[in-house]
Amino acid sequence: MIPLVVGASAVGSLGSPAVYYLQKRHEMVSTARGEAARVAVILQDVVLQRPLFWRYDTSKIAERLTSEGVGQHRPLIVLDARGVRIPLGSDAPPEGVLWGKSEVYVAGKHQATVWIGVSTQPLLLGTLTLGAVSALLSTLLGGLLYLIPTRAIAAAERRISALVAQLSLTLQEEERGRIARDLHDGAGQALTAARLHLASLRKGASAGLSVERLAAVAGHIDEAMEEIRRSTAALRPPALAELGLRGALERHGEAVAAAAGIEVCWSLELPTSLEAHLETALYRIIQEALTNVARHARASRVSVVIRREGRGLQLIVEDDGRGVNPGQARGGGLASIEERARLLGGKASFLVGSPGFRVEVELPMEVE
Ligand SMILES: Nc1ncnc2c1ncn2[C@@H]1O[C@H](COP(=O)(O)OP(=O)(O)OP(=O)(O)O)[C@@H](O)[C@H]1O
Numbered sequence: 001m002i003p004l005v006v007g008a009s010a011v012g013s014l015g016s017p018a019v020y021y022l023q024k025r026h027e028m029v030s031t032a033r034g035e036a037a038r039v040a041v042i043l044q045d046v047v048l049q050r051p052l053f054w055r056y057d058t059s060k061i062a063e064r065l066t067s068e069g070v071g072q073h074r075p076l077i078v079l080d081a082r083g084v085r086i087p088l089g090s091d092a093p094p095e096g097v098l099w100g101k102s103e104v105y106v107a108g109k110h111q112a113t114v115w116i117g118v119s120t121q122p123l124l125l126g127t128l129t130l131g132a133v134s135a136l137l138s139t140l141l142g143g144l145l146y147l148i149p150t151r152a153i154a155a156a157e158r159r160i161s162a163l164v165a166q167l168s169l170t171l172q173e174e175e176r177g178r179i180a181r182d183l184h185d186g187a188g189q190a191l192t193a194a195r196l197h198l199a200s201l202r203k204g205a206s207a208g209l210s211v212e213r214l215a216a217v218a219g220h221i222d223e224a225m226e227e228i229r230r231s232t233a234a235l236r237p238p239a240l241a242e243l244g245l246r247g248a249l250e251r252h253g254e255a256v257a258a259a260a261g262i263e264v265c266w267s268l269e270l271p272t273s274l275e276a277h278l279e280t281a282l283y284r285i286i287q288e289a290l291t292n293v294a295r296h297a298r299a300s301r302v303s304v305v306i307r308r309e310g311r312g313l314q315l316i317v318e319d320d321g322r323g324v325n326p327g328q329a330r331g332g333g334l335a336s337i338e339e340r341a342r343l344l345g346g347k348a349s350f351l352v353g354s355p356g357f358r359v360e361v362e363l364p365m366e367v368e
């Protein structure tokens, strides 16, 4: 009877996938709204600075949005004041996208409407995983006829924890980070419960247990792991996959240099191999710091240094611009740099020089 009780409480603790879906949907719609408002502010800036740029060179607008770090929120649709779509090089919206909308006004005049989508893939994945695990548990409870692939499940659990850790470090948006934690709390906990349950079944195992059905259970778990791995890979910035960290950074630096007329100097002492989630974190941090220099610093030069520091890495992005009042250096970008560093077990600090601004990140990690 004990296995039944353990299993039943495991199922009870899963919660309903439908409720999970609705909560996440609500959060993602809010994200899309927030992002649309952010894009609207950027576009207002563009229209104010370069009216002709706005009217005639929409590919540059797309570039600017990408360099401002909103490119990953595709699909993005901007309609002009007459409601005509301004092509920004984005594809037709895929299915299953949650939309947010915001208006662009300059001097009280309506210029455009911004629509921005957030992919529902992580949401569906989370729900599917919860559903699959819960179905799996019910099958186990109903049949009670399984050998115990404890080792396979334990390995799957370790993989899911590693993937979840990578997921939270790779994802830029806090909402997606939350989904990662939910995957951990949902799928991870459920797998633990499944393992405990199977372990207790082993104790009572008798002849006639079905090895084939157990193999099928292990196969289902592997499939779930593989799906999560694929979705993590898809969240990696495309420039990284295409050019590697150094190439992607230099390309981004060139865009910043061209757009803001700033000299970007590099000194990158990179380990020969870095895990994908660390590369992504470094890329995103440097991207945000450079974007800030282009947007706020009025600098003529910025240097980006990555060097080994003991068993970790130190990153410094320093400009010679106007600096900022420490009380004002509070925004989503700097907060996200801090959060990334913290998730990697490191820390970030922001130093106002005279002149200039310095972002310093220490990552106490194993590098070879
Ligand atoms: N290199 C810099 N030079 C001068 N001021 C800066 C620099 N970097 C950041 N700041 C100041 O710090 C503030 C907070 O930066 P943060 O990146 O957090 O937010 P943001 O750039 O305003 O908005 P976003 O959330 O889009 O990044 C900026 O608004 C700006 O005033």
Ligand SMILES: [Mg+2]
Residues within 6 Å of the ligand: 288, 291, 292, 331, 332, 333, 334
């Ligand atoms: Mg910023």
